[in-house]
Each structure stands twice: as structure tokens, then as C-alpha cells.
Amino acid sequence: MSEPITVVGQLARDLVLVLDGDLPPTGSSGRVRERREQLGGKGANQAVALAQLGARPLLVAVAGDDAAGDALLAQARTDGIDVSAVVRRAGVPTGLIVELLRERNRWRYLEHLPDEVQLSAADIAAADRAFAGAAAVLVQLQQPEAAALAAARRARDAGALVVLDGAPPPAIRAEILALADVVRADAQETRLLTGKPGDDPAAALALLERGPRVVALAFDEGNRFAWRGPGPDTETLTLPLGDTAVVDTTGGGDAFIAALTVALLRGDPVPEAARLAVAASGATVGHVSGRPDLRGLA
Numbered sequence: 693m694s695e696p697i698t699v700v701g702q703l704a705r706d707l708v709l710v711l712d713g714d715l716p717p718t719g720s721s722g723r724v725r726e727r728r729e730q731l732g733g734k735g736a737n738q739a740v741a742l743a744q745l746g747a748r749p750l751l752v753a754v755a756g757d758d759a760a761g762d763a764l765l766a767q768a769r770t771d772g773i774d775v776s777a778v779v780r781r782a783g784v785p786t787g788l789i790v791e792l793l794r795e796r797n798r799w800r801y802l803e804h805l806p807d808e809v810q811l812s813a814a815d816i817a818a819a820d821r822a823f824a825g826a827a828a829v830l831v832q833l834q835q836p837e838a839a840a841l842a843a844a845r846r847a848r849d850a851g852a853l854v855v856l857d858g859a860p861p862p863a864i865r866a867e868i869l870a871l872a873d874v875v876r877a878d879a880q881e882t883r884l885l886t887g888k889p890g891d892d893p894a895a896a897l898a899l900l901e902r903g904p905r906v907v908a909l910a911f912d913e914g915n916r917f918a919w920r921g922p923g924p925d926t927e928t929l930t931l932p933l934g935d936t937a938v939v940d941t942t943g944g945g946d947a948f949i950a951a952l953t954v955a956l957l958r959g960d961p962v963p964e965a966a967r968l969a970v971a972a973s974g975a976t977v978g979h980v981s982g983r984p985d986l987r988g989l990a
């Protein structure tokens with residue numbers, strides 16, 4: 693069997709409430725049209741996407757030692773995720789993300805993700821086995837910077853493909869970009885990171901100079917890819933969004949980065965990997981919630 697792909701990221705209960713109208717005013721109640729209660733969090737969603745694409749995901753995350761944690765890990769195992777490196781934190785409730793969704797992508801998130809359910813650098817050190825044999829390590833940057841940096845360092849030492857999703861905070865930015873092979877940012881993260889929109893050619897070029905060999909930046913109408921080719925020149929490709937009618941963009945980026953990683957690992961040329969990534973996000977934004985369904989793309 694192939695080597696695992698390790699995902700370093702968030703695991704949480706995901707409660708999605710689809711509302712008919714606006715939030716009810718204080719002192720009144722409103723109707724929920726539809727609800728989902730499921731495995732969620734960016735790390736878990738990326739791992740689900742990897743499994744659906746035929747890879748072997750290994751998740752490094754934190755769960756509480758409560759019944760919710762038991763149920764989520766059972767779901768993750770059913771999804772084909774190796775959860776042996778998930779930390780069960782004693783006396784801590786598993787993280788919770790409530791998504792309130794109104795029609796056509798008007799979402800709000802309410803997150804209960806206290807420090808105790810975030811990964812620490814010590815958790816990364818204790819999960820050493822999860823890095824030793826990994827083909828790639830996906831580091832999701834919405835977590836404490838010490839943990840993200842420790843994970844990227846360990847992944848680099850292990851010779852894995854180092855993939856970052858998000859905007860590294862200033863304190864670790866230079867070092868973590870230098871450790872990375874692939875960097876992907878959504879439209880907002882791209883502005884934070886480069887001060888430019890993702891379709892500005894200078895944005896991706898500036899990032900490529902800082903370490904990674906493949907960069908994928910979102911902008912409002914599409915995604916721009918830039919990579920170091922075999923020759924001296926940098927190659928670029930801009931792909932429009934798919935024609936999916938968007939219901940909920942939640943998880944679109946997580947599916948995107950999972951697909952990009954799988955395709956690059958198996959040796960697809962960057963343009964093909966890019967097309968699979970955009971197809972994966974397109975297959976995720978057309979339905980409610982961040983849980984991907986990429987089985988049609990495997």
C-alpha cells in the first residue's frame with residue numbers, strides 16, 4: 693500500500709443549521725429547515741477528501757475524551773482515516789463548529805475551539821510516528837503557530853512533500869515558507885500574505901521566491917497557479933471557477949488542497965493537478981456543509 697498522507701489540523705463536531713431567513717431577533721425563535729451533525733473541522737475534512745480520492749490519510753488532531761470525541765473518531769475510521777495519532781485530551785470537550793447557513797452561501801460560523809483542543813508543539817513531537825513514513829504532510833495554518841511550524845519542520849526532515857493551506861502568521865512566515873513545497877491560500881489569505889489579489893502575477897511570484905515550488909492563490913473569479921518549471925522560467929496558469937451553482941463554499945479550499953496534493957504526489961503535471969483541485973472545490977461548494985464528496989473524481 694502507498695505511504696500515508698498526514699494531515700495536521702482541526703477536528704471538531706460540525707453542526708450545520710440551514711435557516712429559511714435571517715437570524716431571529718433577540719427574544720424570539722426561528723425555524724431550522726435542515727440540519728447536519730457530523731465529523732468536521734478543516735483537518736478532518738481534508739482527511740475525508742484524501743480518503744475519497746484513494747489516498748491513505750493519517751490525521752494529527754485533538755479530540756476531547758468525551759462521547760462526542762468517540763463518535764467523531766468512529767466516523768473518521770469509517771471514512772478510512774487513520775486516527776491513531778489523534779490526541780484525546782483528558783477533561784476537555786471536543787471542539788464544536790456551528791455553521792448557520794442562509795441561502796446562496798451566506799454562512800456564519802460559531803466556533804468553540806479553546807486552546808485545549810488546539811495542537812501544541814508537544815503534540816507534534818509526540819506524534820513523531822505520523823511523520824516518519826509520510827509521503828506528504830498537509831499543514832493547516834488555522835492553528836497555533838508553534839504547532840504548525842513544528843509540523844512543517846518535522847515533515848521536511850522526514851522528506852515528505854510539505855503542503856501549507858492558509859496564510860502563515862508573520863512570526864513564522866519566513867521559516868515555514870522556506871520549508872514548504874506547496875502553498876495554497878484563499879482570496880482573503882492571499883491578501884494577508886502578499887498584500888495583493890491572487891490574480892496579480894506579482895503575488896504568486898513573490899511567494900515562489902520564498903521557498904515553495906508550487907503556489908495556488910484564489911481570487912474572486914478563479915484560482916491562479918504558479919510553479920517552477922524544469923527551465924529557468926516560472927510557469928503560470930489561471931483557471932476560472934467551475935460552473936457549479938454555489939450553495940456553501942465551506943470546505944471548498946480543503947477539498948482543493950487535498951486533490952492538489954494527491955495529484956502532485958502521483959506525478960501529475962501541475963496543470964492537471966490544478967484542474968483536479970478546481971474540480972474538487974467545485975464538487976464541494978454545491979452542497980451544504982464542508983464535508984466533501986469527491987468519489988466521482990477518484
Ligand SMILES: Nc1ncnc2c1ncn2[C@@H]1O[C@H](COP(=O)(O)OP(=O)(O)O)[C@@H](O)[C@H]1O
Pocket residue numbers: 877878879910911914915933934935936937938941942943944945946947948970971973974975977982
Ligand atoms: N463554483 C466554484 N467552482 C470551483 N471552486 C470554487 C467555486 N466557488 C468557490 N470555489 C473555491 O472554493 C474555495 C474556497 O476556499 P476556502 O475559503 O479556503 O474554503 P474552506 O477554508 O472553507 O475550505 C476557493 O479556492 C474558491 O476558488
Ligand SMILES: [Mg+2]
Pocket residue numbers: 878945946
Ligand atoms: Mg480555507
